[in-house]
Amino acid sequence: MNSAYLDIIRIRFLMMLAYRVNYYSGIIIYAINIGAYYFLWDAIYGVQKELGGFTLAQMTTYVAVSWMARAFYFNNLDREIANEIRDGSVAIQFIRPYNYLFVKLMQGFGEGIFRLLLFMVPGLVIVCLIFPVKLPTDPSVWLLYFVMLIFSFLINTQINMLVGLFAFFVENNEGMLRMKRVLVDLFSGVVVPISFFPGWLAVTMKWLPFQAITYLPSSVFTGRTTGQDVWIVLGVQLLWFLLLIIPITWVWRQARSRLFVQGG
Template sequence: MNSAYLDLIRIRFMMMLAYRVNYYSGIIIYAINIGAYYFLWQAIYGDQPSLGGFTVAQMTTYVAVSWMARAFYFNNLDREIATEIRDGSVAIQFIRPYSYLMVKMMQGLGEGIFRLLLFMVPGMIIVCLIFPVSLPTDPFVWLLYLVMLAFSFLINTQINMLTGLFAFFVENNEGMMRMKRVMVDLFSGVVVPISFFPGWLEMVMKWLPFQAITYLPSSVFTGRTAGSEVWGVLGLQAIWFVVLLLPIWWVWRMARYRLFVQGG
């Protein structure tokens, strides 16, 4: 990897470190969210041993790991890209000797590493002390989950970049970015596991990339998906990563001929 890109990762990490207090409060907010969902699902389950293919214990772990995974893969690259397009500063990127899209990916990675070390990990420790979260004991499951978590970051970042790049074609894509955020949280399985959706909608979700962000990795972590099936879900993540490269490349290629600047 080009050393300049590594520097971008380091710079973004240090930038996030300067505002680390904000993320300490974020841990509390996420713990409160997890607590709210925990008691909600406890009430929904009642005396039933399982719902939607999840036991009560699996659902508790699913909620905790899904929200803490979100703390890692979440970023605002879509808003950054849209802002740079609207103010025209993106024009400078066309003449610089590196890939603008790769720059954004590396900046997102620097933020992701910060969120992993100072948000997700300490947050998960705190949540495990408060709620009855069942962590897997098999080292292979942990290793596989970390690989899938990396794909979660990549796929979510690709969706963010694609959403941000649409600012080339509309003067204000704020509504699109808000819609994207709602769709990612809802259809990725953070709010409700995909197996709880109506049958027809669950089938539709399986043809969209959102499940690869949260639902598939969390299902493996909780043991709902096990055995040879884990290779299938990992392969599905890899496929979506490759597939999403195509629209990003196409939109970026078309955008190079549509650049205009608002303001002065």
């Protein structure tokens, strides 16, 4: 990898480190969210041993891991790209000797590394001390989950890039940015596991990339997906990563000829 891109990762990491107090408080906020979901699901399950294919123990682990994974793959690249398009600063990127979208990817990765080390890991430790989370004991599951977590970051970032680039075609895509965040959280399985969706909607989700962000990795981590099925869900992630490159490339090429600077 070009050393310039490595520097971009390092710079974004250091920028996030300057505001680390915000993320320490974020751990508390995420723990409260997880606690609220835990008591909610505990009440929903009641005396039932299984619901939606999840036991209560699996659901507790799923909720904890899903929210902490969100801390890693979440970023605001869509808003950053949209703002740079609106104020015209993106035009400067066209003449610089690097790929603008790849730079954004590296910035997001630098932020993700920060969130992983100073948010996700300590947050998961705290949550495990408070709630009955059952972590897998097989090292191969941890390794596979880490690989799937990288794909979660890549797919979520690709969706962010795609939405952000639409600022080239509309004067204000703020509504689209907000709608995207709600859709990703809902349809990726962070709010409710996809197996709880109505039959027709659960089937529809299998044809969309959102499940590859949270639901599939968390299903592997909680032990709901095992054996050969593990490689199938990993293949689904890889497939969506490759497929999303196509619309991003097309929109980027179309957008370069439509640069419209607002303001002056």
